[in-house]
Amino acid sequence: MADNKEYTIHSLNGYIELIKNEKLVDYYFRGENKKYNSISSSLLRRDTNKLLKNGYDFYEKIINNYYSEIATNVSDFERKNFIAFSQHHGLATNLIDITTSPLVALFFACDGSDDLLSKDSGYIYLFNINNTIDISKEIVDNFMPVGNCYNFLEKFITNIDTEKLFKKIFKNTLSNFSFYQYRDSLIEECSKLNNTLAREVLIFFNEYMKTCENMINMEANDIDICNKNLMDIIQMHGVKVTTDWKEESVLVLIYLSLLKEFLITLCSPYIAEECNVRLPLMPNLIYKTPYKFDRIRNQEGLFIYQLFLAYSIVDDGEGPTNLLRQNISPDVTIKVENQKEILSELDFIGINRKFVYGDYDNIAYYINNKYF
Structure with missing residues (x-):
C-alpha cells in the first residue's frame, strides 16, 4: 500500500x-x-x-x-x-x-x-x-x-474466464501485500448499496472473521470441517474453487465473492441515485x-x-450513467x-x-x- x-x-x-x-x-x-x-x-x-x-x-x-x-x-x-x-x-x-x-x-x-x-x-x-x-x-x-x-471487471461479472483471469490476480494477495486494506475498502463500498446480495456475503464475511479468531483453539479436525463448509458457501456465490487453493487463501475467495456481488449489484438499477459509490481499492x-x-x-x-466499470443508476434502457x-x-x-x-x-x-x-x-x- x-x-x-x-x-x-x-x-x-x-x-x-x-x-x-x-x-x-x-x-x-x-x-x-x-x-x-x-x-x-x-x-x-x-x-x-x-x-x-x-x-x-x-x-x-x-x-x-x-x-x-x-x-x-x-x-x-x-x-x-x-x-x-x-x-x-x-x-x-x-x-x-x-x-x-x-x-x-x-x-x-x-x-x-x-x-x-x-x-x-x-x-x-x-x-x-x-x-x-x-x-x-x-x-x-x-x-x-x-x-x-x-475489460477485466466486465469479464469478472459475466464469468468469462473468471477463474483463469482472477485466480492469478488475487491468489497470492495475502502473502504479497496487505489484503486487509483491500477487504476494508470493499466492505466500505458494499455498505453503500441497497437491496444487494453483497450484503449477505458481507454478513458472512464478518461472521467468518469472528470464527477465524476462535480457530486458534480448534482441533485440527474441526478446522478442516470449518474450511470445507466455507468452501461450499463460497462456491454457492459463484466463485470457482479448485483443489490447488490452499486453506490460507480462503479469505481471498470470500473477498472475490464479495467483489463479484458488489459489481453485479452496482450494474443493476437498484442503488440510490445519491449514493457516492467508488471502485474499491484494488x-x-x-x-x-x-x-x-x-x-x-x-x-x-x-x-x-487501469481498471474501470460503467454502470447505470436507472433502468431506462438508455445506457450507462456513471463510470x-x-x-x-x-x-x-x-x-x-x-x-x-x-x-x-x-x-x-x-x-x-x-x-x-x-x-x-x-x-x-x-x-x-x-x-x-
Missing part, C-alpha cells in the same frame, strides 16, 4: 543520492512535467459523458474500430499485443505508461516547453513492485481483436508487453492496466525543481529526446534544440 512519502530534488546528483540513500530500487517510475489532478490513462481522463454516450461497450468500439481500419497492415504478433500497439500509436487506452528506469522518469518530469517549465514543477511517482501484480500473459491471451470485451495490474518497439525498449517501458475509475496512487512522490538544468545534466549522460523516443521526428527536434 502507498507509503505517501514525499521528497524534493534540485539536481541529477541529488536525485541519484535520494534513490541510493532511501533504497528506492524495487519500484516502477512515472515522470510528469506538471501537477495533474490524478494519475490516469489517456482513455479514462476523458470526459465521462463523452465516453458513456457510446454505451457500455465504448472501449470495445474504440479498439475494434481502430483494428478494422488497419487490420490488413497488422502482423499476428502486433495483433496479440494490440492494446500496447494501440497505445504506442496514440489511441486512447486504459494503459498508463511507467518505466523501470528512474532516469527516464526524471527526463519526462523535466521535458517540456520553457513556458510550461517556468510555471510548474515536475513530479516522479513511484509504485512499489511488491504492491503490483503482473497480468501480462492474461492480457495477451484474452484481449486480441476483434473482441467483445477488453492492486495495480502490470502489463509488460513483449511488443518491444524502439521507444518502449529505450524507455524500459511497461504499463499499469468508476481505479484510483492510481503512488507509494512515493518526488517533486522535481530546476527542471531545465536537470534536463541539461541528463543530456550530458545520454538521456535525451533522441534516446528516449528514437524516431526521426524526435531526433530532428533534438538537433534543432541543440543548435538553435
